[in-house]
Amino acid sequence: MNQKALKTLEFDKIIHRLTEHAASVGAKKKCTELVPVTSLWEIERAQTQTADALRRIWQKGSISFGGIRDIRGSIKRLEIGGILGMGELRQIMSLLETAGQVQKYGAHEREDEKADSLDESFEFLDPIPSLCSEIRRCILADDEMADDASSALFSIRRSMRQMNDKVHNTLNAMVNGAVRTYLQDAVITMRDGRYCLPVKAEHRSQVPGMIHDQSATGSTLFIEPMAVVKLNNDFKELLLKEQQEIEKILSELSEKTAAYADQISGDYDVLVELDFIFAKAILAKEMNAVRPVFNDQRRINIKEGRHPLLDPKKVVPVTVRLGDDFRLLIITGPNTGGKTVSLKTVGLFTLMGQAGLHIPAFEGSELGVFGDVFADIGDEQSIEQSLSTFSSHMTTIVSILKNMDTNSLVLFDELGAGTDPTEGAALAVSILDHLQKQGIRTMATTHYSELKVYALSTEGVENACCEFDVESLRPTYRLLIGIPGKSNAFAISSRLGLPDFLIEDAKKHLSAKDISFEDIIAELEHSRVTLEKEQMEIQSYKEEIRKLRNELQKKQENIDQRKEKLLKDANDKAAAILQEAKDYADETIKNFHKFGKANISIKDMEQQRSRLREKIDAAQSKSQSTTTAKPKKKVKADKLHIGDKVRVLSLNLEGTVSTLPNAKGDLFVQMGILRSQVNVRDLEFIGEAENLAASKSMSGSGKIRMSKSALISTEINLIGMTVDEAMGHLDKYLDDAYLAHVPSVRIVHGKGTGALRTAVQQHLKRCKYIKSYRLGTFGEGDAGVTIAEFK
Numbered sequence: 001m002n003q004k005a006l007k008t009l010e011f012d013k014i015i016h017r018l019t020e021h022a023a024s025v026g027a028k029k030k031c032t033e034l035v036p037v038t039s040l041w042e043i044e045r046a047q048t049q050t051a052d053a054l055r056r057i058w059q060k061g062s063i064s065f066g067g068i069r070d071i072r073g074s075i076k077r078l079e080i081g082g083i084l085g086m087g088e089l090r091q092i093m094s095l096l097e098t099a100g101q102v103q104k105y106g107a108h109e110r111e112d113e114k115a116d117s118l119d120e121s122f123e124f125l126d127p128i129p130s131l132c133s134e135i136r137r138c139i140l141a142d143d144e145m146a147d148d149a150s151s152a153l154f155s156i157r158r159s160m161r162q163m164n165d166k167v168h169n170t171l172n173a174m175v176n177g178a179v180r181t182y183l184q185d186a187v188i189t190m191r192d193g194r195y196c197l198p199v200k201a202e203h204r205s206q207v208p209g210m211i212h213d214q215s216a217t218g219s220t221l222f223i224e225p226m227a228v229v230k231l232n233n234d235f236k237e238l239l240l241k242e243q244q245e246i247e248k249i250l251s252e253l254s255e256k257t258a259a260y261a262d263q264i265s266g267d268y269d270v271l272v273e274l275d276f277i278f279a280k281a282i283l284a285k286e287m288n289a290v291r292p293v294f295n296d297q298r299r300i301n302i303k304e305g306r307h308p309l310l311d312p313k314k315v316v317p318v319t320v321r322l323g324d325d326f327r328l329l330i331i332t333g334p335n336t337g338g339k340t341v342s343l344k345t346v347g348l349f350t351l352m353g354q355a356g357l358h359i360p361a362f363e364g365s366e367l368g369v370f371g372d373v374f375a376d377i378g379d380e381q382s383i384e385q386s387l388s389t390f391s392s393h394m395t396t397i398v399s400i401l402k403n404m405d406t407n408s409l410v411l412f413d414e415l416g417a418g419t420d421p422t423e424g425a426a427l428a429v430s431i432l433d434h435l436q437k438q439g440i441r442t443m444a445t446t447h448y449s450e451l452k453v454y455a456l457s458t459e460g461v462e463n464a465c466c467e468f469d470v471e472s473l474r475p476t477y478r479l480l481i482g483i484p485g486k487s488n489a490f491a492i493s494s495r496l497g498l499p500d501f502l503i504e505d506a507k508k509h510l511s512a513k514d515i516s517f518e519d520i521i522a523e524l525e526h527s528r529v530t531l532e533k534e535q536m537e538i539q540s541y542k543e544e545i546r547k548l549r550n551e552l553q554k555k556q557e558n559i560d561q562r563k564e565k566l567l568k569d570a571n572d573k574a575a576a577i578l579q580e581a582k583d584y585a586d587e588t589i590k591n592f593h594k595f596g597k598a599n600i601s602i603k604d605m606e607q608q609r610s611r612l613r614e615k616i617d618a619a620q621s622k623s624q625s626t627t628t629a630k631p632k633k634k635v636k637a638d639k640l641h642i643g644d645k646v647r648v649l650s651l652n653l654e655g656t657v658s659t660l661p662n663a664k665g666d667l668f669v670q671m672g673i674l675r676s677q678v679n680v681r682d683l684e685f686i687g688e689a690e691n692l693a694a695s696k697s698m699s700g701s702g703k704i705r706m707s708k709s710a711l712i713s714t715e716i717n718l719i720g721m722t723v724d725e726a727m728g729h730l731d732k733y734l735d736d737a738y739l740a741h742v743p744s745v746r747i748v749h750g751k752g753t754g755a756l757r758t759a760v761q762q763h764l765k766r767c768k769y770i771k772s773y774r775l776g777t778f779g780e781g782d783a784g785v786t787i788a789e790f791k
Contacts, residue, residue, distance in 0.1 A: 001035060001372055001373060002373075004375075005347070005373045006035075006351065008376075008378065009344055009348045010309060010344070014308060014348070014352060015031060017283060018034070018283050021286075022275055024069075024275050025070055026272035026275070027068075027273075027279060030273075030276040031276060034356075036352075036354035036355045037356075038354065043356065046355070047291050047356055049118065049277045049280075050281055050356055052117050052118050053280065054284050056106075056116075062278075062282065063101070063105045065274070065275040065278070067097055067098030068095060068098055068268070068271050069092075069094055070268075071088070071092050071264060072265070072268065075261050075264060078258040083254045084250065086145065087142035087143070089135050089139055089254070089257065090141075093135040093136055096129075098271060099125045099126065099267045100125075102122065102271060103123075106118065106119070118274070118277070125267055125270055125271070128263060131256055131260055134253065135253060135257075139253075149249050150245060153242065153249065160239070160242065163234055163238060167228050167232065170227055170231065171188045171195060171197065174197065174225060175187075175197065179197070179206075181203075182203035183198055184199065189222060191213045194224050194232045195224065195232060196224045197223055197224075198215075199221050199223045200221075201221055204221060204223075207225060209224050209225040209226045209227075209229065210223065211224075280358075283357065283358075284357070284358035289357075289358035289359050289361070290358055290360075290361060290362070291358050292349070292361070292365050293364060294353065294366070295366060295367075296369055298323050298369070298409075298441050299322070299323040300321060300322040300323055300366065300368055301320075301324070301365060301366040302319065302320045302366075302367075303361055303362035304317035305320065307348070308348070309348075310341070312360075319479060319481075320342060320345070320479060321481065322441055326460050327436060327439055327441055327461075328432060328441075328444075328458075328461040329481070330432070330446060330455045332446055332452055332464070338478075338479070339445040340377060343377060343411050343413055343443055343445060344411075346409075346411065347373055347409070349367060350373055350409055354367075368409075370409040371407035372409075374409070374411065376396045376413060378413065390417070390419045393414075397412070397415075401434075404440060406439055406440060408441075409440075409441050410435060410440055410441070410442045411442075414445055415428040415444045415445070415451075416428030417446075417447070421448065424448065425451065426450070428444070428448060428451055429451060432444060432451070432454070436458065463482065465480050466479055466480075634684075635683040636680075637680050640657055640661060640680070641688065642659070644685070644686075645687045645688075646684060648669055648676070649682050651676075654671065656670050658670045664679070669683070712736050712737055712740040714737075714742055714744070715748065716730065716747055718748060721756075723755060726759065726760070727763055730760065730763060731763070733745075734767060734769075737790070738769050738790055742790065743790060745787075746780070746781075747785065747788060748781065749784065751782075751783050761786060764788055769791050770789070770790065770791070771790060772789050773786055773788040773789070
């Protein structure tokens with residue numbers, strides 16, 4: 001790929017974003033060196049790795065590669081017999097710990113998990129736990145060796161602590177004793193690795209010892225008293241022994257590490273590669289990108305593509321296709337309409353896809369494999385080279401024409417601009433026609449009407465435009481393929497306030513051919529908008545029909561399942577009944593044969609016959625009970641009254657009518673504490689309402705009972721009331737329910753502190769007409785409800 005196109009299409013900015021997601025130096029280097037490739041096999045391999053890493057991130061979350069250290073220099077030193085320092089060994093330990101974490105992340109947690117392209121890399125990792133734990137045990141920090149790294153080091157450091165204590169005790173005794181008056185400060189200092197006291201220069205003779213240093217003014221001498229000279233010498237010897245033992249430990253650790261040099265180098269290479277792959281996956285997740293489908297026919301079909309460098313909240317998706325029905329796409333329309341963005345999106349997606357990166361587009365977007373991408377985009381006017389805009393563009397175009405081939409993708413922005421419009425349009429048509437004849441996939445943006453006509457009249461060339469809303473004077477950034485763009489200069493000028501007489505005068509300067517062409521474009525635009533609206537309506541209808549079809553199919557499947565179950569149950573029951581009848585018949589025949597041979601009395605035979613008849617009757621009643629119940633007396637909707645007694649056949653329960661049927665025949669029936677909506681076809685009439693049947697003779701208390709029966713509910717809700725308020729409501733409710741002959745009621749008091757529940761139950765205990773009460777069961781409200789039954 002030529003570097004100019006990579007920079008022009010801003011591929012370097014994508015690489016910069018990718019590099020930010022890599023943790024290790026090695027992976028960052030691989031990111032900066034990433035370039036598009038032209039081998040379809042390599043592209044598919046890189047895309048598969050990115051897709052597999054992205055899938056793992058969605059399933060398990062991200063993984064950290066922060067512990068990767070570049071240990072290649074240390075490994076080379078080990079190979080020539082060198083000894084590593086504590087910092088270098090800890091870097092190797094950090095690498096091995098990261099290898100262990102990454103290997104654990106890559107392991108499949110379930111047996112049914114699908115293998116992917118990264119399994120081999122995860123399995124290759126060897127965290128070498130024995131070496132890792134040994135380094136961790138011996139080395140605490142980059143400059144600190146653990147006391148128990150070896151028994152000899154432990155003994156040396158114990159002696160050093162004891163010696164240090166002796167030195168300090170001796171010097172403290174001197175500081176706090178007679179020598180105190182000779183000291184500049186009552187402190188113990190260190191000079192050249194030896195413990196000293198700051199003695200005033202005039203009292204030098206009073207503190208015998210070795211002078212190691214003096215202050216800048218000469219008034220203070222740092223003297224090592226003779227009493228601690230031998231102790232300091234012994235301490236120095238211990239320091240040397242400690243350093244020798246540390247070097248010995250480092251040598252042993254380096255020798256152990258050298259034995260695993262190849263594995264450690266392999267771990268580093270694999271971890272860097274995985275860090276690089278997961279950086280690509282994190283970038284794909286950040287951009288909400290998908291894996292493109294590649295083809296070797298140089299066909300592009302981007303669906304709802306979003307330029308990755310634009311604000312994702314504001315960018316308008318663009319749908320572009322090229323290389324199938326046409327090889328050359330000419331995009332026209334006003335400035336700031338999104339033509340250049342469409343051009344850059346196609347070029348950048350091609351580069352990203354061939355570099356193994358996912359693209360922010362809709363699933364199923366296609367990209368072709370191109371040997372090179374050429375782009376002439378932007379104003380590259382050069383003052384130093386005395387080149388105008390046109391000259392600069394033409395220099396780039398000449399270079400493109402020299403280096404392109406049939407496997408190239410060529411992108412031109414404002415082709416032929418910067419010179420006389422007539423000559424520029426003629427050059428543009430000539431250049432594009434040359435590329436079209438060679439079959440080179442090309443996209444170009446332009447203002448020239450001549451190119452619109454060229455696209456309309458040439459096979460393999462297609463017009464496109466970026467939609468523009470004249471009413472709001474704003475582009476919609478939608479790319480419309482198959483329709484040439486309209487300049488909209490007159491409409492925009494009019495909306496901005498240019499006088500009408502100037503616009504009319506300008507129109508007179510247009511040729512009849514230009515006016516006719518603009519009118520055709522306007523008519524095409526109007527037709528497109530109309531067709532889009534109709535297509536949206538058709539799509540809406542299709543979606544509605546699809547939903548209805550799915551619902552109907554589900555209902556039919558449910559009906560079929562229920563039908564099969566009913567038939568199976570009926571067949572099973574029928575088979576059981578037939579088997580039972582066969583057994584009875586066999587037994588009867590056997591008995592009658594026995595009766596014929598023996599002298600059995602008529603009375604015994606009659607008893608046997610009676611028992612057989614009882615068996616047959618029982619079998620018949622069992623068979624009849626399996627059939628669906630049918631109403632003995634059908635219910636007519638217009639004949640029902642509130643309070644009528646009915647039987648709900650599907651539930652086999654009796655109840656009273658609570659509401660009159662609606663237009664569909666649905667009504668509510670109260671069955672004890674259960675109130676359910678049923679249809680009149682599922683009812684069997686039992687009797688009229690008592691209050692209606694006795695309305696003629698009813699008076700006084702009878703009328704009150706009728707009213708109560710019609711209005712009383714089987715439930716009272718006391719939640720939110722105080723105990724005193726609740727007891728007043730409950731007492732009146734129980735009286736009304738008892739007068740209405742309600743068999744049981746449901747009292748809702750909630751759980752809370754339990755005070756209201758206790759008060760309710762105490763009140764029920766005192767009521768003479770309460771037969772029993774209990775807390776609700778599961779499904780009735782549990783401890784928040786009390787069920788009371790009347791006598």
